[in-house]
Amino acid sequence: MMAMKQRVNLMAILGERGYRVTVPRIMIARLLEQKPEGITAQALCEELPSVGRATVFRTLKLFLEADxxxxxxxxxxxxxxxxxxxGHHHHSVxxxxxxxxxxxxxxxxxxxRAISDEIPGQVVGHRIDLYVDCKNCPRNGKD
Ligand SMILES: [Zn+2]
Ligand SMILES: [Zn+2]
Ligand SMILES: [Zn+2]
Incomplete structure (x- = not known):
């Protein structure tokens, strides 16, 4: 498949995988799609007052499980x-x-893979995120 940079639709993916499409799920999915920088659970709750806190957390868990x-x-x-x-990836924040x-x-x-000998056990997954000063944010006081 060529990398078509089409707008990915969260709910379409969920539907494809047999998840039930409910109104709160759609609302949360839409909001997530509008926030490429990400959003905290708290902010999600505040932006969607009609969706209960428990539902927000349950839905986030479900989306995480759905990968x-x-x-x-x-x-x-x-x-x-x-x-x-x-797909497997890392992040820079x-x-x-x-x-x-x-x-x-x-x-x-x-x-x-190269350091696998030094790892006490079989690695079954990892999470590596990098914290950066992005190119739009030059460090203060450099010039
Ligand atoms: Zn990795
Ligand atoms: Zn990611
Ligand atoms: Zn930045």
């Missing part, structure tokens, strides 16, 4: 949830503006 959502730890803040394309990018760091994968 269409990434949970990102922010430095010192609440985790943010972000709709991500499918700007510590200044919060911009998130997906990256496929193949060298990270080979590094992990």
């Amino acid at each position: 269409i959502l990434c949970k990102l730890d922010t430095m010192g803040g609440s985790p943010i949830y972000r709709f991500c394309e499918r 700007c510590t200044m503006c919060g911009a998130v990018e997906e990256l496929r760091a193949t060298k990270v994968e080979s590094l992990l």
